[in-house]
Amino acid sequence: MERKDVLISAEALARQRKFQERVREMYETRQARPLACVETFGCQQNVADGQRIMGMLEAMGFGFTQEPREADLVILNTCAVREHAEKRVFGNLGLLTHTKRENPEQVIALCGCMAQEERTAKRVKESYRHVDLVFGPQALWKFPELLWQVYETRKRVFSTADEHGGIAEGIPVVRERGVKAWVSIMYGCNNFCSYCIVPYVRGRERSREPSAVLAEVRELIEAGYKEITLLGQNVNSYGNDLDTDYRFPDLLEEIDRIPGEFWIRFMSSHPKDATPRLFDVMANSQHIARQLHLPFQSGNNRVLEAMNRRYTREKYLELIQYAKNAMPGLVLTSDVIIGFPGETEAEAMDTVSLVEEVGFNALFTFIYSPRPGTKAAAMPDPVSREEKQRWFDKLLEVQNAQSAALHAAYVGRTLRVLVDGQSDDPEYPLSSRTEGNRLVRLQGSPDLIGQFADVEITGSNTWALYGRIS
Ligand code: SAM
Ligand code: SF4
Ligand code: F3S
Numbered sequence: 001m002e003r004k005d006v007l008i009s010a011e012a013l014a015r016q017r018k019f020q021e022r023v024r025e026m027y028e029t030r031q032a033r034p035l036a037c038v039e040t041f042g043c044q045q046n047v048a049d050g051q052r053i054m055g056m057l058e059a060m061g062f063g064f065t066q067e068p069r070e071a072d073l074v075i076l077n078t079c080a081v082r083e084h085a086e087k088r089v090f091g092n093l094g095l096l097t098h099t100k101r102e103n104p105e106q107v108i109a110l111c112g113c114m115a116q117e118e119r120t121a122k123r124v125k126e127s128y129r130h131v132d133l134v135f136g137p138q139a140l141w142k143f144p145e146l147l148w149q150v151y152e153t154r155k156r157v158f159s160t161a162d163e164h165g166g167i168a169e170g171i172p173v174v175r176e177r178g179v180k181a182w183v184s185i186m187y188g189c190n191n192f193c194s195y196c197i198v199p200y201v202r203g204r205e206r207s208r209e210p211s212a213v214l215a216e217v218r219e220l221i222e223a224g225y226k227e228i229t230l231l232g233q234n235v236n237s238y239g240n241d242l243d244t245d246y247r248f249p250d251l252l253e254e255i256d257r258i259p260g261e262f263w264i265r266f267m268s269s270h271p272k273d274a275t276p277r278l279f280d281v282m283a284n285s286q287h288i289a290r291q292l293h294l295p296f297q298s299g300n301n302r303v304l305e306a307m308n309r310r311y312t313r314e315k316y317l318e319l320i321q322y323a324k325n326a327m328p329g330l331v332l333t334s335d336v337i338i339g340f341p342g343e344t345e346a347e348a349m350d351t352v353s354l355v356e357e358v359g360f361n362a363l364f365t366f367i368y369s370p371r372p373g374t375k376a377a378a379m380p381d382p383v384s385r386e387e388k389q390r391w392f393d394k395l396l397e398v399q400n401a402q403s404a405a406l407h408a409a410y411v412g413r414t415l416r417v418l419v420d421g422q423s424d425d426p427e428y429p430l431s432s433r434t435e436g437n438r439l440v441r442l443q444g445s446p447d448l449i450g451q452f453a454d455v456e457i458t459g460s461n462t463w464a465l466y467g468r469i470s
Contacts (some may be wrong), residue, residue, distance in 0.1 A: 001164055001204070003150055003241070003243055004165050004241070005079075005164075005166075006164075006167055006206050006241075007166065007167050007169075007209075008116035008137075008141055008166040008167060008169075008271035009466075013141070013170060013171075015145070015157075016141065016142060016143075016144045016145055017144070019144035019145045019147070019148040020056060020059045020060050020144040022148055023060040023061070023064075023144065023147060023148055023151065024059070024060050024061040024178070025254065026151060026236070027045065027060070027061050027062075028061065028430070029164050033061065033062070033063045034060075034061060034062050034063070034072040034073065035063050035065045035070055035071050035072055035073075035180045036054075036057045036062040036063075036064055036065070036071055036072065036073040036075065037064070037066060037067065037068045037071035037073070038050055038053060038054055038057070038064065038075045038077060039071075039074075039075070039076050039092070039444045040077040040087065040112070041076070041077065041078050041085055041089060041112070041437050042077075042078065042079025042112065042113065042229050043079065043081070044076055044182050044229065044267070045187075045202075045231050045232075046078075046079055046112055046113065047182060047232070048183075048184050048231060049112065049137060049140055050077045050113075050183045051173045051174055051175055051182070052105070052140065052171045052172070052173055053075060053077065053096070053111070053140065053143060053293075053351075054174035055171060055172030055173040055174045056143050056144055056171060056172060056310065057073070057174075058172065058174050058264075059172050060144065060147075064174075067278040068095075068096060068101065069099050069103075071099075071106065071281060072106060072107065073106070073107045073109065073147075074096060074099065074106065074107070074108050074114070075108075075109045075110075075111060075372075076089055076092060076093065076108075076109070076110050076111070077111050077112040078110060078111070078112035078113060078114035078115060079110035079112060079113055079114065080114040080116075080117055080120075080197045080201055080371070081113070081114040081198065081369075081371075082186055082366065082371075083370070083371075084368045085114075086114055087466050089110075089114055091129075093108075093110065093124075093128050093131065094128075096108050096130060096131075096273070097130050100130045103250075103323065104443065106142070106146070107132045107151075108129070108131050108133070109135070109147075109150075109275055110124060110131055110133070110134045111133075111134070111135050111136070111137070111143075112136075112137060112142065113136075113137060113197070113198070113202065114201075115134050115135055115136045115137075115378070115452075116136030116137060116138065116160055116162075116198075116200075116202070117201060117373075119159075119225040119372060119403045120134075121134055121158055121160045125156075126157065129156075131156070132156055133146055133147065133156070133157045133158075133159075134157070134158045134159070134160060135157075135158075135159040135160065136159070136201065137159070137165070137187075137202055137203075138161075138163040138164070138165035138166075138200065138202075139159040139161075139163070139205050139233070141166070141168035141171060142201050146159050147196055154237075162205055163203065164203050164266050165187060165188055165202070165203030165206060166206070167208055168185065168205050169208070169209075169212050178225075178420070178421070178449070179225065179226050179227060179418065179419075179420045179421070179449070179450050180225065180226070180227045180228075180229070180420060180448060181216060181220045181225045181227075181228050181229075182210070182228075182229050182231055182297065183213065183216055183220070183228055183229070183230055183231065183233060184210055184229065184231045184232065185207065185213050185230045185232050185238055185251065186205060186206060186207040186208060186232040186235070186238050187202065187203070187205070187206050187239075188202045188203040188204045188205045188206055189202055189204075189205060189233035189234060190204055190234075190237070191206045191233070191234060191270060191272075191308070191310075191459075192279075192308060192375075193297070193307050193308050193309060193341060194307055194308045194374060194375035194379075195307060195337065195368060195371065195374060195466050196305065196331075196371070196374060196377040196378040197371040197373065197374060198233055200373055200374070202233070203235075205234075205237060205240065205241055205243060207238050207239050207240070207242055207253065209242075210239075210242075210246055210250070210251055210410040211252065213251060213278070214251075214254055214255065214258075215231075215256065217255050217264075218258055221258055221260045221262050224403070224450070226262050226263065226264070226418050226450065226451075226452070227261065227262065227263045227264075227265065227418055227433075228262065228263075228264055229264075229265040229266065229267065230251075230255075230264065230265070230266040230267075231240040231266070232266075233268060234268060234269065234270040234273060234341070235248050235266050235268065235269055236248055236269050236274050236275070236278065237270070237273050238251060239251070241378035244309055244411070246409065248266075248278065249275070249277050249278050249281040250359075251279075252264070252278075252281050252282070252285065252288055253281055253285075253381070254294065255260035255444075256281075256285040256286055256287050256288060256402070258287075259415050261419065261452060263287060263288075263289045263435065263436065264285075264286055264287050264288045264289065265289050265291060265292045265376070266290075267376065268293055268295055269293065269294050269295075269314065270295075270339065271294055271295075271296060271309075271311045271316050271319055272309065272311045274294065274319055275341040276322050276326075276343060279322055279323045279327065280314065280326060280458060281344050282323075282327060283326040283327045283411075288412065289435045289436070289437065290327045290329060290330050290331065290365050290435055290436065291330070291331045291332075291333075291435065291436045292323055292330060292331070292332055292333070293332075293333045293334065293335075293439050294316075294319070294323075294332065294333075294334055295322070295335035295336075296334050296335075296336065296354065296445075297335060297336060297337050298336070298337065298340065298343075298350070298351050298416070299313050299348070299350040299351040299352070299353060299354030299355070300313065300343075300347040300348075300351065301313055303340055303342075303343055303347050303350075305344060306340065306341075306376075307337075307340060307376075308375070308377070311380065313350070313354060316354075317354070317357065317358070318333065318436065322359055326413065329436075330432075330436075331361045331417060331436025331437065331438065332358060332359070332360045332361060332447075333360055333362045333363065333437075334358075334360050334362070335359055335363070335364045335365055335366070336351060336355065336363055336364070336365050336366065336395065337366050337367075337368050338351065338365065338367055338368065338388055338391050338392045338395060339367050339368040339383060339388030339391065339392070340376065341368070341370075341376055341379035341380060341381035342369050342379060342380060342382075343383065344382065344383075345391060346361070348388075348391040348395075349391075349394075349422070350425070351395065352391075352395050352398055354392055355395065355398055355402070356398060356402070357427050359402060359406065359408050360402065360403075361407075361436065361438060362399075362403055363395075363399045363401060365392065365395055365396060365399070365411065367385075367388050367392055368381075369388070370389070370460075371429060376446040400462045403462045403463070404460070404461060404462040406462050407438070407460035407461065407464075407465055410438070410457045410460060410465055411458065411460055411465075412456075412457065413456075413457050413461060414454050414455065414456050414470050415434050415440070415455055415457060415467070416434070416435060416453070416454055416455075416469065417433060417434050417440050417442070417452070417453055417454075417467070418432060418447050418451075418452055419431070419433035419442065419444070419448040419451055419452075419453055420432060420433055420449065420450075421449060422446065422449070423442075424469055425441050425442050427443070428442055428443055428466055429442075429443070429444075429446070430439035430442040430443070430444050430446070430448060430449070432453070432455065432467075434465070436459075437465065438465055439457060439464040439465065440464070440465040440466065440467050441459070441464055441467070442455060442466075442467055442468065442469070443467075443468050443469070444469050445470070448469070453469055454470050455467040455468065455470060456468055456470040457470055458467075
């Protein structure tokens, strides 16, 4: 698709603002401010989308509540990555029959990745008749028009056509006030890892213009945000669809030149596209955190090939070695899947041995969940759930020991942290993060929230560090 067809035109966006106005005017005739309850599931990309939905709602005059009972509009922004995520959403949808019965005027909407799946739309159409609006991530920018359609026609609206998806700039965003912000630098995914639903529900990769990303990051830093995470399913392919040879390391270099005190993070990186240049740029930067989330999924070459990951164990280890040499003390995290169809115990143990070899500070570990429509879902999967659980438990045991040991090695050191909020531990009331994104629970006053501080690490366990301001 040509670039000009990807960028959603100013006229089309202006039209959406008119619908926003119409909804606002409709509600202005009422005494009370309308309330929306937006619940988001899934990854940070989805959280960022949820913040844009809230931005559009705010422009329509809505306030927000976390209580579906008191909401005029309830939106579930869903995730389809594993079966468990989908089950939770259907459970929540079921509960909303009660709120709608109490308040028949209530509008219920389902959006996000599940909404883009044909089989979900069909199931909602047939069995969840209290849902008024269903729209996928590709239609997010048209939300004002779709909502207006529901109000005007009082009919159910389904906007789940399999569109390529575009880039809409200038949609308002409601961010959590404070310290950290998310910025999507690209949308979609082209990789079609054989287990994964994301490319089917989020469309093809589209990169935002560098100037748009830079302007947003600058604005956030000027507004006082101290940590900005750049988001994409594979940030290392940022720019492949631009007409120039500008790529992710170029974007990082430009962002790094913005003055101020802040950290830049990014996720996720695909090992097949990570380059030594990326690590060199990180190593030479002022603001890019020495932290890398580099999902490897499996430590076995046969499984990696069946997953369509397009790198080998050896290539992955080589990248990690380069990154560690370029950035001593680099903090590493990763995603892993256990129990891919046809995986044997010996292959799963290759994953465990890779974990032992690399030394990750933390892992996001998943048992394979078949996603209808993906290639892997059609592969024979003879191993029982109990057996996979056994392999998974072994992996966790090794990883937990490793996290605990790496954390223990910080005790006695002084680390720079960003204090990002309050913690639920009365003895250590503050929560903060190191440059490597490790959680440090702190003693200190809430005035420190939003500030960088030097902290002496006094204790540790598998999940967190403990410290005091030094
Ligand atoms: N694009 C990112 C990447 O490639 O690293 C993240 C994609 S996904 C939102 C996050 C993680 O979910 C993946 O890295 C993978 O480990 C896991 N995942 C995706 N599909 C899965 C499935 N069908 N079953 C279990 N885990 C899955
Ligand atoms: Fe899914 Fe692979 Fe794309 Fe990540 S890179 S979103 S795992 S298809
Ligand atoms: Fe994210 Fe889930 Fe969609 S992990 S991209 S919200 S399927």
